[in-house]
Amino acid sequence: ILLDTGIAPDAMQTHEKGLMEAFPIIKFSEENKLEKQLALVNVKPEDIKAVVISHLHLDHIGQAGIFKDLRTPIFVQKKELEYALLMLWQGKGGAYDYSDLAPLRGANWIPIADEKFEIAEGVIAEFTGGHTPGHQVLHVTTEAGNTYILTGDYLHLVKEMEIEAKGWLLGDAEEWHTYIRKLKYLVSKPKTKLVAGHDVNLWNTYPKAPKALE
Ligand SMILES: [Zn+2]
Structure with a gap:
């Protein structure tokens, strides 16, 4: 079970300019990629049985795309998903970024309201x-x-x-x-x-x- 997926490696190029000015990536190298971190504990992405997302800010959902094609269940509070999309749809994402969430449309989301x-x-x-x-x-x-x-x-x-x-x-x-x-x-x-x-x-x-x- 994996909690959160870090930031997208290319966020400085792909994400909203203002957002990245507020939260710039100071350091990101090959070792910070999700697959590399999992490999340290001898786990491959396909071994992950469930992904839990604390919240959908850019530094917590960035590399979740790996799990879309694997059909891994991604647990998120329904309210978080609703709020992130509400903000993005109004063009004011705060620390949510459309380029993180758009590729995750159709992923194996399990919204929870408990x-x-x-x-x-x-x-x-x-x-x-x-x-x-x-x-x-x-x-x-x-x-x-x-x-x-x-x-x-x-x-x-x-x-x-x-x-x-x-x-x-x-x-x-x-x-x-x-x-x-x-x-x-x-x-x-x-x-x-x-x-x-x-x-x-x-x-x-x-x-x-x-x-x-x-
Ligand atoms: Zn946050």
């Missing part, structure tokens, strides 16, 4: 909203009995949870503040840890492929 949905045993997608209208996080419980909450962009940084604030990347404050105390409670439980979406400090403390969290 608060929680069990993708597989020990892997649960949970709606949060907050960052975007249909944002979801993933709870993963390993064979060792540890639970990791992969936050996508609900939290970019762990610091956001500590200070209970998100700054300009906040979509819906009411939704975000409804979930944050729940997340804090969940993380306070034994054997429970966060994997925040963009936190370099946290990233530096975790093992890198082919090593894995246990």
